[in-house]
Amino acid sequence: MKKIFTLLLSASVLVPSGVANAAIVTDTLEVNASNFFSFTSPDLIAPYDTVTFRFSITFDNSGDLEQTTDGLTVLSNTLPFGAAYAYSSDFDILSIGTNPGPSSCSATNVGGNFCFFLRGVSANNPSLDLFTYSDGFELFDSVTVSVTRLAAVPEPATWAFMIFGFGAIGGAMRRQRKANVKVSYS
Numbered sequence: 001m002k003k004i005f006t007l008l009l010s011a012s013v014l015v016p017s018g019v020a021n022a023a024i025v026t027d028t029l030e031v032n033a034s035n036f037f038s039f040t041s042p043d044l045i046a047p048y049d050t051v052t053f054r055f056s057i058t059f060d061n062s063g064d065l066e067q068t069t070d071g072l073t074v075l076s077n078t079l080p081f082g083a084a085y086a087y088s089s090d091f092d093i094l095s096i097g098t099n100p101g102p103s104s105c106s107a108t109n110v111g112g113n114f115c116f117f118l119r120g121v122s123a124n125n126p127s128l129d130l131f132t133y134s135d136g137f138e139l140f141d142s143v144t145v146s147v148t149r150l151a152a153v154p155e156p157a158t159w160a161f162m163i164f165g166f167g168a169i170g171g172a173m174r175r176q177r178k179a180n181v182k183v184s185y186s
Contacts (some may be wrong), residue, residue, distance in 0.1 A: 023062040025122050033099045033131035035143035035152040046140045051078045061122045063089050064102040079114050079133055096116040112136045
């Protein structure tokens, strides 16, 4: 039994973890931006002073992605605009907005639109660089930005390996032979 347990333990160490070699990124994030201002009209009050954008995303980070909505689920958005995303694998930048590109975003003052950049999404340490939106007449940039990861849930394969490991350890402990101790009185 010790040999089987040792073999199982050795095999589990040799199996590569999915996170280090993963080409699929799955995350649920909340982006908050506030204190918006206009460069061209500093006295103009922004229609939305606080913006919250919650979303789930799944994408392949092995190469650049042009504008798409595949794998993007918008959970909530303060702004009344649709969203798409693009990804730059060279810089690990995810751009989300109404018209994103792999390393650019266009928010113009023609029609309502928005755009923001997230760096380090594949490396599990996303940071928000910029959040800008337009109400159709003026561009507004945020002073305060933050990104928060929501509800990290382990993948099914992780649960399976963990349950299998506990079962293997429990089975090995249960089947362990007890040493016979004989007591003799002389």
